[in-house]
Amino acid sequence: MHAHESIIDLIGDTPLVRLRHVSKGLAPTIVAKLESFNPGGSAKDRIALRMILAAEEAGLLRPGGTIVEPTSGNTGVGLALVAQQRGYRCVFTCPDKVSADKIAVLRAYGADVRVCPAAVPVDHPDSYRSTAARLAAEIDGAYSPNQYANPANPDSHYHTTGPEIWTQTEGRVTHFVAGVGTGGTISGTGRYLKEVSRGRVRIVGADPEGSVYSGGTGRPYVVEGVGQPSLPRSYDPEVADDIIAVSDQDSIGMTQRLAREEGILTGGSGGMAVAAALAVARGLGPKDVVVVLIPDSGRGYLSKIFSAEWTQRFGFTDQPGSGIRVGALL
Numbered sequence: 001m002h003a004h005e006s007i008i009d010l011i012g013d014t015p016l017v018r019l020r021h022v023s024k025g026l027a028p029t030i031v032a033k034l035e036s037f038n039p040g041g042s043a044k045d046r047i048a049l050r051m052i053l054a055a056e057e058a059g060l061l062r063p064g065g066t067i068v069e070p071t072s073g074n075t076g077v078g079l080a081l082v083a084q085q086r087g088y089r090c091v092f093t094c095p096d097k098v099s100a101d102k103i104a105v106l107r108a109y110g111a112d113v114r115v116c117p118a119a120v121p122v123d124h125p126d127s128y129r130s131t132a133a134r135l136a137a138e139i140d141g142a143y144s145p146n147q148y149a150n151p152a153n154p155d156s157h158y159h160t161t162g163p164e165i166w167t168q169t170e171g172r173v174t175h176f177v178a179g180v181g182t183g184g185t186i187s188g189t190g191r192y193l194k195e196v197s198r199g200r201v202r203i204v205g206a207d208p209e210g211s212v213y214s215g216g217t218g219r220p221y222v223v224e225g226v227g228q229p230s231l232p233r234s235y236d237p238e239v240a241d242d243i244i245a246v247s248d249q250d251s252i253g254m255t256q257r258l259a260r261e262e263g264i265l266t267g268g269s270g271g272m273a274v275a276a277a278l279a280v281a282r283g284l285g286p287k288d289v290v291v292v293l294i295p296d297s298g299r300g301y302l303s304k305i306f307s308a309e310w311t312q313r314f315g316f317t318d319q320p321g322s323g324i325r326v327g328a329l330l
């Protein structure tokens, strides 16, 4: 019988698929690595697994322990499913601006979610970050993984995402493009690909215009899950050869095109990464192989990027109902 022992055995080994339509007219082979094929639906399953195993090994997490983390997104889902399978409780905190759907997903997996006021400064005792810190101190056997400072975050990509891409492309990958949020994906995957290719593979980060990785001030942008107002420890500035800033308009436009033309439903950061990958590919030849990481599915963004009302409110489309506007990059 071919059956896996647990859902967490399905983490990783995600497929590559060619982007044949949005790449028309470009010479290189362009393939996407689809992280939505992880059981929790995103690349964050990989880091959740490694952060929890590392904490067990270090004796920071003991049987019956509690994982406490300020998170509402994909990292929470990954932590929740790995935690339940390995016998831990999860307590997450999030600001009250987080959508009800995201909170419902975490609760469905059995996590205890504490919703905190968004309208207070981060250092206020009631903020979601302060609340997580207080709970971590109060709860017996609590452990906070903190993906922004945890070496297991980039390490998970060094040990899994990087080798998978090398094997799947039979060593033909010439460029790797990924969005930068905590920096774990680009730092870990990029470091592996550079080592194994002896520096031949070019590593390119995609960043929302305004974020610090591409030299911005940290001003607000719409795309979720990527960019930072300041550099976190999980980001290794030595790895990326280039960082491309992508506007919200181009990210949203490409996200919509991926759904309609490639049948790939992803979020704004996936569209952002593909927009950057196409910009990279424009200067390359037919022997080049560009791998772009698409981190999650678009299911969590239906009421935003895929809603005509929302895109019009932000001015992302001038064609009511069509929802498609080709970005300036193309």
Ligand code: PMP
Binding pocket: 043, 178, 179, 180, 181, 182, 183, 184, 185, 186, 224, 225, 226, 269, 270, 272, 273, 293, 294, 295
């Ligand atoms: N690539 C893309 C396109 C992303 O949206 C994200 C974050 N959700 C990542 C990679 C991974 O981010 P991180 O830097 O946190 O590993």
